[in-house]
Amino acid sequence: MVRYAVLPLAILAALSSFAAANNCKVNLKYCGATLLRVGNYDEQIREALRAAHKPTDGDHIEKSLFFCSGGPNGEIEYLQFCGNRCVDGGANHNDYCY
Incomplete structure (x- = not known):
């Protein structure tokens, strides 16, 4: 019975890594539109x-x-x-x- 309880936890742990947002790559310049696609x-x-006192x-x-x-x-800056x-x-x- 214990084995059946562990399986859903393992699946949940594996899927949670896919839900993490991506980050930009350090020292690269990005358009805002690109950043919205990245993460x-x-x-x-x-x-x-x-x-920067700019409009949003x-x-x-x-x-x-x-x-x-x-x-x-x-x-980002x-x-x-x-x-x-x-x-x-x-x-x-x-x-x-x-």
């Missing part, structure tokens, strides 16, 4: 924009460029607002303004 960055983006509207969230400084939560377009540079490459 749960909405609130961090808003905090970084507020700290949709354009500023998606078209601003951020630096991934790392840490346990993938901390605001760099600049791209205005026209912020381009996803691809895996392991910096995003950039265009």
Whole structure:
């Protein structure tokens, strides 16, 4: 009977690792839109924009460029607002303004 109780716990433990959010890669630049695809960055983006005294509207969230400084939560720092377009540079490459 004990074996049946252990199986659900093992399955739950294995599945919980898939639920963890991804973090940005340290020392890379990311568009806000890219960060939103990478992980749960909405609130961090808003905090970084507020700290830089920038608006937190949709354009500023998606078209601003951020630096991934790392840490346990993938901390980010605001760099600049791209205005026209912020381009996803691809895996392991910096995003950039265009």
